[in-house]
Amino acid sequence: MIAAWKERAVLALALSALAGPAFAQSEGGVKIGVVAAQTGAFVSAGNTIGAGVSLAVKEINDGGGVKIDGKTFKLDLLNRDDRTDVNVAIAAGRELVNDDNINALYGTESHDFSVSMTKITGPAKVLQFTGNSSLGAILTEQSVAPGGPLHYTFQTEPPEFQRSGSTARGVLKLLGKEIGQPLKNAVVFVADDATGQYLSEHYVKALEANGQHVDLIKYPPSTTDFTPLLTRAKSLNPDTVHFWYNGDVTLIAFPQAVQLNVAKGYFLFGVDPGVWAERKLVSTAPVTLSCVPMCWGAPPSPEAKSYFDRYFAAGAVKGVQSSVSLLYYDYVHWYAKAMEEAGTTDPDKVVAQIEKMKYQGVVSKVPLYFDKRHRVTFATEVCLVKPGTSDKFECAVEEPPAEPPPGDNAG
Amino acid sequence: MIALEVKGLRKTFGGVVALDGIDLAVGLDDIVGIVGPNGSGKTTLFNVVTGALKPSAGSVRWLGEEIGGMAAYQIARKGLVRTFQQAMSFPALTVRENALIAHEHGARSGTRAVVPDALLRFVGLDGREDEIAGSMPFGNLRRLGLALALAARPRLLLLDEPAAGLNDSETEQLAGIIRRLPGLGVGVCLIDHDMNLMTSICQRLIVLDFGAKIAEGRPEDVLNDRKVMEVYLGAPT
């Protein structure tokens, strides 16, 4: 009795999985997959990818679809939640690549998962657009060459030294002007995990390249009371305190810092001016914010503004990382354009086309291109919040440095 | 032949003196009884001798070897086995499994191994080999405790209040079992409060008070000793 019960249940499970799509690539469409953390710890980043991609897919399909070699193909979007769990992410990757036979995958933003995912997309010749720190180490000229394991993988965000470089320069310029004194001492707060370690390496060097003396304070990722660390920071007499990664935690630490009057000016990574205004935050000290790539709360160009209007109108959440969606939006359009120009959906030809292209998207005033390591370059927007206000911003778009600063491995 | 020889054994816990220089000798043919008021150190004596506690001073010699400070399991394997005041068993295991554990881990050399089932029959638990130990009533647990100690192939058995909680007829059965042990090659040293039991089976009685030996000798002599009577009944007016 029990045996039969159990058998039936497991068989039902197996059959229900069978009921999912398991056929070869259909003629009627180009399949695009998204794997992201739509629930779980990384949800603030994860939600944005799907929203950006689906907006682009809708626009392309509304315009008739992708025109390849005289035929028109609609884009099929398959969206999977990885629940911030590596096993689910891998399973979703397998499902999309091996069961659903997608042509391209967008995601994830969670570091380990992306790397494990490339082991699935690479052998299946599925293009993967993903952006996170761990990729920087493994994207080399050899690994992205034809036949290499990462030939079909593209990093959606610039090398960290570039983002750090433009952010550091922009922040120091804006704060220096507002505070009215030369800035010498900086303290950087970063979470002691993979992303934090990676980011801080480059940002510290970028600040030093801009003439700062830097002290680095690492906190356990689950910290909620920053007072002991902030007190230590204060004893170092900083002109500026920089909170790097992540946006949600930063907004917990920052008020504590202002209360303790730790520094003359602050930088908050991962907090968009839009979030600042939404939550009606106010600070007596000058605060700078940066966005990757552009701030949805203070869009620097009419194209960006129009994008964010459409993005939020489609129902997307106004989160700290909503600006990340813009990247994925551009990359979907770029992929479609590459297929049209190459005249085929064949992955090798499309990759070769992308490598040759310069794409004018919304993200950047100048056309985007992928370098020899499949990494992209674009500027970072930095904004200063006028002290005492919730919605008065002064923003500038900072171009990245061409060369990494001394001691930086250009990762 | 003296098997267990305790000389000047002291045990202190912080400032409290639990054993105050005890001397004791037990042979493999003996049945020796230890009595005394509560708190006189009887169980502590067993604990130190069998390695559950370390001695503070003095010596414990078993078959000529100094065992003071050795681990409990090592001492048990040398043939010096004790039972506990509480009815101890391995509750979730069957009676037979309980016995097999003692059989496997008990003394290695010397005595011929006895099949556990025979021991269970000896204590009157035959037919109950497959029962779960934890579900048995108190009286049977006591029998099991004794069977386990025997299954560990002891040469000397230290029984800690084996009659506690038993009624008269059960106590009589227990006495019958204990009387037979020296004839089977197992000496016995037991603690108890049941004076009838003690006088009927012990050849020699030792009286402890406040961790010290205050009398030793034949049961009828010891129990009529004035000091002993004072300790139990209070000083004469």
Place this chain on the structure above:
Amino acid sequence: MDLAKTESLDLPQAEPAKGGSVGAPRLTWMERAIVPAGVFLLLIGLPWLHPGYRLLSLAVSTGVNTIALCGLAILFGQAGIMSVGHAALMGVGAYAGAILARDLDMSFWAALPCAALLAAAVAGLVGLPSLRVGGHHFVIITFALCGLFTIVLTNGGAFTGAATGLDIAPIGTVFGVNFSKLQNLYLLAAAFVLASIGLMRLVMTSSYGRTLRSIRENETLAAALGVNVGLHKIVAFMISGAFAGVAGLVQVYFLQHISPDLYGAFPSVYIALMVMLGGPRMLLGPLMGAFIVTFLPEVLNLDPIDARIAYGVGLILVILLLPGGVMAGLAHLYLSCRRCVVRS
């Protein structure tokens, strides 16, 4: 002592036992064999049922956990010692595999004994000072082990890959079998699962298992009867560590990328949860526990927060109502149904 000399003693019968027996329900040999046989057939035959890549991938994840859980079942189910450090021991196996592949060009098969032995050695080192303290303290120490392990990995520089972690190439083709195909990798994992369950059963039914159970049931009595409790506890911990090390090795070759977060305190708590949910003393307990935790959120499409609430509630229910875990509960259910059928 020589009982051959005894005449039979005329002792009145001992009192009859009260109430029902505690412990595993009594099933016939056939009944005991049929469910495991069915499960094992399903396990091996899964790829031929065309389950789809998603299910197969989740099945491999389940298998990895099951291997480690069999070790934990020996430690907790048999010896009664709870550890929430088993993710760290899996990590030892995983990182050993990755580092040996990178620095010494060792294949999966060559790394297998190394991963098991290294994890067992780490367990021994941790167990030596800590197993002599009581069970509650030991649990906390194993919890701290995970934290320590994560810190060591994160600060290990290029050797451990620091916070970014390490990559590994797939197993490739061995004896004509291409393990880059998910179906073959699954069968490899399934083979390890079956071997783990088999080994676990071997321990459970052997006299060694009985010795461990005696430690679980009454440590003081065990020592008083000659059981070297201290040694056996450490050895049991080391054995469970070896299982975890193997699980970690299979995992690293499955994910092909590992990092410190995978082996922290949180995953360890999940592993302990799995073994308690499934049933730490049952043959299929480890598999059931891993299955529930992997597939419950999958089938019900649960948000991770809801899933954790479900596990917490499930754990409380198991502790209060089903101490033997879900497998024991199913067995009891079957027994009551059988009694109903027999009666009617």
